[in-house]
Amino acid sequence: MVAHSNATAPLEENRQQVLLELIDMSSTAERAGLDLVAVLDVSGSMLRDGKLDKLKTAMKFVISKLGPMDRLSIVSFSDDAKRLCPLRCMTEASKEYMTMEIVEKKLEAYSTTNMRDGLETGLRVLATRRHGSSGRVASIIFMSDGHQNEGGDAAAVQIRDRDVAVYTFGFGADQDAKVLEAIAGNSHGGTYYDVKDGEYLSVHFSALLAGVLSVVVRDLELTVWEEPRHSEIEAVDAGSYPKEPPGNRRGSPVTVRFGDLYSGEERRVMVDLLLPAVSRDYSATVLNARCTYSTQVRHFSGDLRWVIRRSRSAVAGAVNPEVKVEQVRRDHTERIEAASKARDPSSAKAKLLEAKEALDDVDKSHKLKHGMLDKLKAELAKLLELATRTWEELLAALLASKLSHQRQRFASRGDVELDIFEPSRKRRYVQQATKFEEHPSSPPPSVEDDIRKEEAEAAAAAVDQPRPLHPEEPRPNPRVWPPDHRRTSGWWAWAAVLLCTALAVAVILAGAAVFAVYLLYRPRTPYLAVSDARLEQLQYGQDGAIDYLRMSITVLAVNNNSKADASFPAVDLAVGFNGADVALLQAQPFVVARESSLPLRYDVVSAGRALDAAGMQAMDEALKAGVVPFDLSGKARTRWKVGVFARIQFWTRLSCRLRFFFPGNGTVMPADRDKCRSRSP
Structure with missing residues (x-):
């Protein structure tokens, strides 16, 4: 979290703006799994123009990019709407099935356009997830090429x-740009993509x-x-993100709730302050x-206190450069929104020309x-x-731009090359998609x-290459003492x-005493050992979760000391x-008597434990x-005690692997059981 504002403010009552900037710098290796529902328009109009x-x-392409920890x-x-398949983990087998059986055979275009039923069906898929929904990103791709003409208004569906x-895509x-933008705007963090005719x-x-596919935060x-x-x-x-309390209640x-953040994404929040006279x-x-x-592994919290120096010498009306740029962007967004509400193309164009003049004025006055x-x-x-061009084309791009700015999140406005708010991977993925369109038989790299x-x-960028020594730089010479140099000790x-000698003698005597005690008592470290283990029941779901697990494990606490309880x-x-x-x-x-052991019997029961991508693959291979x-x-x-001298x-x-025959009798391999013993440093 970074703050931008003036460092000083006048003594008189004045207003200041503080820009708070939140930036995700996380590694995508810790990304959250994605639950994605693709809600696709297959009305009769989809047969036109390919x-x-x-x-x-x-x-x-989407199926190829997803990884085993993602579900589609x-x-x-x-x-009406049809769920062609439930959420499936995107293993290689699932990818092949989804491509050949669902995409190729079941996406058939016909009839009218019932957007509302499609949206509600997609939302139900996510709402009825049984296992592993915690900590996962829930998103919907909603694509349509026409106007809703059956089933009611999809923009009225409660999503927030x-x-x-x-994420809506108008093709x-x-x-129906207004409806698609409204659907995305009603959701938490969604944007509207305007895809022109002829584009991929x-x-x-x-x-x-x-x-x-890069969400960590x-x-x-x-x-x-x-x-x-x-x-x-x-x-x-904070743009269109929800605030609590909703209004600006003073005091x-x-x-502000932002939800998920893409890798490299940022959120900017402008805070208007009134400073009293001093x-x-x-x-x-x-x-x-x-x-x-x-994140997937922990919860983070960080605080910031912004300090301003109240000074007689402060310049009234000064504006921090970063704050000024954000002011310009927000004014720009308001003009785009005004253009989207215009009644005709000429009025919208006039608003856009006003926005252009405003940007030109910023260049001239602030440089x-x-x-x-x-x-x-x-x-x-x-x-x-x-x-x-046509009013419909302009309106779609205006609505996409407006919502993109309000969300501070990328969306294409008829041109995917515009890079406002673009994710760090966007250009790479666009190149992969373009190549895939040219060579569909060559799948793109997966997200992993x-x-x-x-x-x-x-890692390559972080390698610190040694700096070569410049030819003109003097090379270091080893120090050489003169032949007649003499050094004496005080x-x-x-x-x-003498002090070091005395300490050495004391250490030797203490060591001899300890060795004598060891020979007398022969102390041995108590330990834990597995004496028996059995996998009673294991139910593993196709959604990548251990639905039910039951196993019995007996651990012995062993004390081999002949003269002390442990x-x-x-x-x-x-x-x-x-x-x-x-x-x-x-x-x-508990206490274990000398030269004896105590069994600890555990009846292990677990349910609903979701596995990550590597865990899913490992479980499939194991079964x-x-x-x-x-x-x-x-x-x-x-x-335990060593005589009357010391308490140790x-x-x-303990760290060992127990391999169970399952499906089978559920017993553990004897070699694993016999080797499963704790160690002390």
């Missing part, structure tokens, strides 16, 4: 409270995949509050902010050099070009391949020698599969092989 073939190619469902709609992003000149639909789908929230007596929050502008903290120079905190979000300003100019140039390539590129050196104050073990914990095994403190491996790991604290305590650690 649209249905382009749709099939686009869906084949396809819904088609014409006069469902935590689902709906061709006959699309897969290229526009690829721009979306570049984002939703989830449930992003920003809370801001004022500093009493030093500032007052007048407004918080209350304001929380009588002297001083520094004060004027804004407090807290950013919270979650700002900023990449965002260049992008705004390119966007305006594209919109003005469309203003020479992309991640591996990104990691390799990052009294303090001799004192240090206590185990803490035992913490875990059963896991391929790095995912399935169950935790613990025990209350095929008939041997399912589970890891037993953890530690226990042990304590250690952590003893």
